[in-house]
Amino acid sequence: DIVMTQSPDSLAVSLGERATINCKSSQSVLYRTNNENYLAWYQQKPGQPPKLLIYWASTRESGVPDRFSGSGSGTDFTLTISSLQAEDVAVYYCQHYYSSPFTFGPGTKVDI
Amino acid sequence: EVQLVQSGAEVKKPGESLKISCKGSGYSFTTYWIAWVRQMPGKGLEWMGILYPGDSDTRYSPSFQGQVTISADKSISTAYLQWASLKASDTAMYYCARAPTSVSNPSYMDVWGKGTTVTVSS
Numbered sequence: 001d002i003v004m005t006q007s008p009d010s011l012a013v014s015l016g017e018r019a020t021i022n023c024k025s026s027q028s029v030l031y032r033t034n035n036e037n038y039l040a041w042y043q044q045k046p047g048q049p050p051k052l053l054i055y056w057a058s059t060r061e062s063g064v065p066d067r068f069s070g071s072g073s074g075t076d077f078t079l080t081i082s083s084l085q086a087e088d089v090a091v092y093y094c095q096h097y098y099s100s101p102f103t104f105g106p107g108t109k110v111d112i
Numbered sequence: 113e114v115q116l117v118q119s120g121a122e123v124k125k126p127g128e129s130l131k132i133s134c135k136g137s138g139y140s141f142t143t144y145w146i147a148w149v150r151q152m153p154g155k156g157l158e159w160m161g162i163l164y165p166g167d168s169d170t171r172y173s174p175s176f177q178g179q180v181t182i183s184a185d186k187s188i189s190t191a192y193l194q195w196a197s198l199k200a201s202d203t204a205m206y207y208c209a210r211a212p213t214s215v216s217n218p219s220y221m222d223v224w225g226k227g228t229t230v231t232v233s234s
Contacts, residue, residue: 001174031215033215034214034215036214038219040220040221042157042221044157049207049209049224049225049226049227050149050157050207050209050221050224051224052220052221052222052224055219055220055222056220061222091156093156093157095157095159095220095221097211097217097218097219097220100162100171100172100173101159101161101171101172101173101174101175102147102159102162102218103159103173104156104157104158104159105156106156107156107157
């Protein structure tokens with residue numbers, strides 16, 4: 001199984017400042033057939049289901065603000081919130097979908 | 113509107129059986145995968161398994177293989193997660209989520225149900 005790790009476990013960022021979350025997979029999730037990284041990012045606010053933010057490592061889901069961006073390839077990935085807003089307080093998870101089981105990272109809690 | 117509507121909260125005793133549901137609407141149910149994700153109280157997300165309603169191709173996480181059964185009735189656009197004998201450790205929120213197909217395999221989860229709370233207690 002591919003193991004996903006995230007850092008940091010939590011971070012506190014001032015309003016308007018940048019937040020950076022890192023995600024690492026135990027093996028590459030770059031699929032050579034289509035040159036895509038099989039990596040997604042989700043946001044989960046308290047009492048709500050997760051919400052898809054980013055897929056294929058860097059494609060923003062429709063309706064997601066452009067302050068959210070994803071980058072990276074192979075085994076190392078980053079989610080960046082360029083200017084943190086109050087509504088971005090949440091736990092953020094990365095997940096691979098390269099091969100079953102599609103494991104999640106442990107999550108990163110973002111606070112103000 | 114694309115949505116997944118999950119069945120209501122359940123309170124069960126250890127050893128009892130349970131089947132929870134997830135009904136898809138607003139899209140072609142048989143052309144997207146349905147995944148199940150567990151979230152134990154105060155913990156992170158765990159991918160349990162996934163099913164393609166079009167041909168019932170089902171894949172389980174080794175952690176959940178043999179512990180649960182994932183199925184679907186495509187005639188009513190509904191997927192199921194069931195237990196034959198519940199344990200207290202099955203107490204959790206369970207989410208279903210839709211996943212598009214990519215190169216004949218499931219991919220990211222783009223639409224999520226609101227979740228079903230399962231409480232197992234004697």
